[in-house]
Amino acid sequence: MGLGLTLPVVPQFIEDDFGGGGVAVGLGVGAMAVSAALLRPLVGRLGDERGRRILVIGGSAVVGISILGYHFATSMATFIPFRLLTGVGEAAMFVGAATAAQDLAPDHRRGEAASIFSVALYGGLAIGPVIGDSVYAQWGAGPVWTIAAGCLGVAVALGFFVPSDRPTQPQRTPGERRRFLHPAAIWPGMVLFCGLYALVAFTAFLPLYVDDIASVDRAGIFFLGYGSLILVIRLLGATIPDRFGSIPTATLALGALGGGMVAFFVAPNLAGLWIGTLVFAVGQALLFPSMFVRVVNQAPEAERSHAVGTFSLFFDLSQGVGALVLGIVVAQSSNRGAFAAGAVATVVGMVILRTVVARTSPAPAGNPTPI
Numbered sequence: 001m002g003l004g005l006t007l008p009v010v011p012q013f014i015e016d017d018f019g020g021g022g023v024a025v026g027l028g029v030g031a032m033a034v035s036a037a038l039l040r041p042l043v044g045r046l047g048d049e050r051g052r053r054i055l056v057i058g059g060s061a062v063v064g065i066s067i068l069g070y071h072f073a074t075s076m077a078t079f080i081p082f083r084l085l086t087g088v089g090e091a092a093m094f095v096g097a098a099t100a101a102q103d104l105a106p107d108h109r110r111g112e113a114a115s116i117f118s119v120a121l122y123g124g125l126a127i128g129p130v131i132g133d134s135v136y137a138q139w140g141a142g143p144v145w146t147i148a149a150g151c152l153g154v155a156v157a158l159g160f161f162v163p164s165d166r167p168t169q170p171q172r173t174p175g176e177r178r179r180f181l182h183p184a185a186i187w188p189g190m191v192l193f194c195g196l197y198a199l200v201a202f203t204a205f206l207p208l209y210v211d212d213i214a215s216v217d218r219a220g221i222f223f224l225g226y227g228s229l230i231l232v233i234r235l236l237g238a239t240i241p242d243r244f245g246s247i248p249t250a251t252l253a254l255g256a257l258g259g260g261m262v263a264f265f266v267a268p269n270l271a272g273l274w275i276g277t278l279v280f281a282v283g284q285a286l287l288f289p290s291m292f293v294r295v296v297n298q299a300p301e302a303e304r305s306h307a308v309g310t311f312s313l314f315f316d317l318s319q320g321v322g323a324l325v326l327g328i329v330v331a332q333s334s335n336r337g338a339f340a341a342g343a344v345a346t347v348v349g350m351v352i353l354r355t356v357v358a359r360t361s362p363a364p365a366g367n368p369t370p371i
Helices: 002-006 009-018 022-050 054-072 076-104 109-139 143-160 183-212 220-236 240-244 246-266 268-300 301-332 335-355
Strands: none
Touching: 002 022, 002 054, 002 143, 009 022, 009 076, 009 109, 009 143, 022 054, 022 076, 022 183, 022 220, 022 301, 054 076, 054 143, 076 109, 076 220, 076 268, 076 301, 076 335, 109 143, 109 240, 183 220, 183 246, 183 301, 183 335, 220 268, 240 246, 240 335, 246 268, 246 335, 268 301, 301 335
């Protein structure tokens, strides 16, 4: 919720208070993602060594303090360091909370836990921007930063309910070091990357595509349908990854994502938009929980936070690299080209899933992952 409050306000704040243009907005918005991506695997290893509670409490505190610091930013040069600090805290907070949720879940309900956990994320990032935009319109950016920091203060308090147990550390040979990226998360992360690459095509280019279709006025109704269906599936269908398995669920998810992209491409009309949106939403609802639980099952308990941190890194990469590559594709073709590229990405994800991910076996809970 606290981060959601700032999402629509940061770009407006940069334009209105600093007189920044597109480049400045991009830097201000993207700085947080850069620091978060770089720190996720490292804070994951810290969570394995010191426990998840320290990540949730410390990360929430860092995010709250950094957002309070926005009050004192007078230029982009003073604003960017606070945004980088926000990314550091967000990385720790997310990895700690996501791993704790898996620690608390029984083995046979981890997919359900991942689905319900993601509903909390969607809820905060859906409600927060509405409140933040309204507060900014009425009273400016200052009250938004204060309210957001207050939300993080609540998160700090809730963090004390996270178990403080530290995972039992496995015995390692002298001189043995962990990799920066956890091996158990790399290939499932690549599958997630491919699916979220298609998500970039949907979120960034659907509004422009709608403008190209004379019979459709606004894209907002499609985003509403998309978000609503995801929440319904993740709540009512939370047990699907556990009941059917991570690989079959991810196969269905990638098929739906690709089908949605194809529907957008071949049917540039109202029916095609609705079919594509709803089919695509099914895929997005199922992909993250299925691959997330796969990563958790693959990694030893003592390395779980490291694996979660590595897995979540691929989300940041998909948004940054995906937007850049799709922008080039659209510049060379049209808005429809983004959906064709998204469909190709889901095929690549399917190949990785069926040929690499499906052939790996879970690691024993107490043993370190092979280097």
